[in-house]
Amino acid sequence: xxxxxxxxxxxxxxxxxxxxxxxxxxxxxxxxxxxxxxxxxxxxxxxxxxxxxxxxxxxxxxxxxxxxxxxxxxxxxxxxxxxxxxxxxxxxxxxxxxxxxxxxxxxxxxxxxxxxxxxxxxxxxxxxxxxxxxxxxxxxxxxxxxxxxxxxxxxxxxxxxxxxxx
Amino acid sequence: xxxxxxxxxxxxxxxxxxxxxxxxxxxxxxxxxxxxxxxxxxxxxxxxxxxxxxxxxxxxxxxxxxxxxxxxxxxxxxxxxxxxxxxxxxxxxxxxxxxxxxxxxxxxxxxxxxxxxxxxxxxxxxxxxxxxxxxxxxxxxxxxxxxxxxxxxxxxxxxxxxxxxxxxxxxxxxxx
Numbered sequence: 001x002x003x004x005x006x007x008x009x010x011x012x013x014x015x016x017x018x019x020x021x022x023x024x025x026x027x028x029x030x031x032x033x034x035x036x037x038x039x040x041x042x043x044x045x046x047x048x049x050x051x052x053x054x055x056x057x058x059x060x061x062x063x064x065x066x067x068x069x070x071x072x073x074x075x076x077x078x079x080x081x082x083x084x085x086x087x088x089x090x091x092x093x094x095x096x097x098x099x100x101x102x103x104x105x106x107x108x109x110x111x112x113x114x115x116x117x118x119x120x121x122x123x124x125x126x127x128x129x130x131x132x133x134x135x136x137x138x139x140x141x142x143x144x145x146x147x148x149x150x151x152x153x154x155x156x157x158x159x160x161x162x163x164x165x166x
Numbered sequence: 167x168x169x170x171x172x173x174x175x176x177x178x179x180x181x182x183x184x185x186x187x188x189x190x191x192x193x194x195x196x197x198x199x200x201x202x203x204x205x206x207x208x209x210x211x212x213x214x215x216x217x218x219x220x221x222x223x224x225x226x227x228x229x230x231x232x233x234x235x236x237x238x239x240x241x242x243x244x245x246x247x248x249x250x251x252x253x254x255x256x257x258x259x260x261x262x263x264x265x266x267x268x269x270x271x272x273x274x275x276x277x278x279x280x281x282x283x284x285x286x287x288x289x290x291x292x293x294x295x296x297x298x299x300x301x302x303x304x305x306x307x308x309x310x311x312x313x314x315x316x317x318x319x320x321x322x323x324x325x326x327x328x329x330x331x332x333x334x335x336x337x338x339x340x341x342x
Contacts, residue, residue, distance in 0.1 A: 079336045080318045116325045116332055116341075117317065124339050 018157050025069075025095065026153040027057040029146070032068035032088070036075025039102040039136040043074045051139040056146055065091040070149070071126070072142075076104040078117045082125045089126040097153075099145050100128045103135040110135070167232065167266050169211040175233060176213065181226045183219030188212055188271075212269035217255055217281040220272065224287040227259055227268065235259035235268060238288035241295060243274075243302045248328035251275055253302060257284075274304065283309040301326040 035043055046053045053059045062068040065088045077085060089098065100122050103109030108120035122128060129152060132145040167175070173187050193206035215223050227235040239258040246254065257270040274281055283306040284291040295306045296315040303324040306312065314321065323330055333341050 079339060079341075082339060083337065116330070117321075119339060120342065 017159050021158055022154050022156060026150040028060075029056070029058045029070045029097065029149065029153075030060045030062050030068050031058055031070040031072050032065055032092070033061040033063050034071060034074070034088070036073065036077060036081065037104065039074035039105070042136045042139055043072055043101065043142060046139040046142045051143065053143065053146065056143070056150070058146055065089075066093060068092055069095065070097045070099065072099045072101050073105040073122045073126075073128075074101040074136075076109065076111060076115075077119045077122045077125075078115075079119055080117070082119045082122070085122065086125045095153075095156075097129045097149055098122070098126050099130045099132060099142075099149060101132045101142060101145070102137055103133065106131045106133065167264065169268075172233065172266060172268055173213060175230070176226070179226060179230055182222035183216035184213060184223065185216055186214040188214065210267075210269045212271045215270055215272050217272035217274045220255075220284055221282050221286060223270075224257075224259075224284055227270075228287055232264070233261065233266075233268075234263045235261045235266075237262065238284070238290045238294075239267075241284065241291050241298065243298050243304060243326075245302065245326060245328045251277070253279065253304070255281070255298075255304075279303055280305040280307060282307050285309060300324070303327065 035041075045051060047059060047061060058070065065071075069092070071085075071089060071092065073085065089096070100106045104111065104118070105122045108115060108118055111118035112120060119125065130145045130149050132141050134141050137145075169189070176184055189211040190208050191204070191206050194204040224235075224238075227233050237260040239260045241255075241257050244254040244256060252273040252275055255272040255274055257272075259268045259270065261267070272281075279302070281304065283295055285295070285306075285308065292309070292311060293315060295304075295309055296311070296313065298304050299306060299309075299312060300314045300317050300321070301324055313319070317325075318336075322333065335341055
């Protein structure tokens with residue numbers, strides 16, 4: 001028997017539309033199954049039992065961009081891959097979010113100077129919501145990034161604003 | 167067999183294209199303090215060959231009874247300096263049967279970057295030569311599948327050459 005059972009009368013809750021929609025969205029950010037380099041190993045650790053990204057409702061890694069809300073770019077993006085990343089991003093349904101995980105996806109990382117074929121940050125081809133520093137970032141850092149993204153979603157709004165009085 | 171034995175054997179069977187041999191040596195101190203006449207070198211001893219006769223040479227290395235180098239471990243190139251007129255072609259051979267290794271090198275002039283493909287002797291050379299071709303601009307004559315292996319098909323320039331100029335953009339994406 002759960003904690004909240006038999007705690008309430010037959011009640012009605014009132015809330016705001018934005019609050020309800022944001023609550024639903026930010027607690028079910030489904031990421032895409034998608035790892036490019038060593039950062040993906042840390043991302044897998046986040047998905048596993050010890051760090052458990054499912055606590056944030058983001059553990060359902062989808063194998064198709066059409067079912068995903070979040071793209072975690074975990075690793076080095078080169079130009080050949082960058083075009084595919086852009087294409088995958090375009091295939092995701094809105095609202096969609098991107099986390100640039102680690103030094104490479106943020107700004108080229110160790111390949112910044114002599115990586116002739118490495119894109120100097122994935123924000124050259126897709127819009128990025130959250131950047132995570134580290135090479136690779138600790139699993140806690142990815143969870144922190146996810147919480148930052150949740151904060152961002154919490155601040156967003158879908159309702160039609162009332163027309164301003166003249 | 168040690169390197170000297172392999173070299174003697176190659177001489178004895180008159181391996182085609184064999185030009186010379188180079189072995190690691192200690193530095194020779196110079197007359198003045200802190201100067202050396204010969205800086206010496208480490209690494210493996212190697213045989214130097216004519217790149218245009220590489221197929222006949224490798225054929226001997228693979229099939230001669232005392233050599234039996236049945237594996238091509240590596241085939242790559244080196245660009246030591248931008249002003250140097252030659253590229254180095256480096257091969258590493260391994261004989262599992264005879265438990266011996268051999269490093270083979272060849273000098274290929276940058277003005278004529280073309281040499282025969284080693285694929286008739288070692289099929290493992292296919293991927294190595296494709297990488298060499300796109301990274302250094304070498305043409306391997308007779309290669310069965312001369313496409314790019316790592317870079318995009320429309321890539322301009324040869325990235326591992328010392329005179330390589332970094333691109334400014336690729337398909338509208340800034341490289342800066």
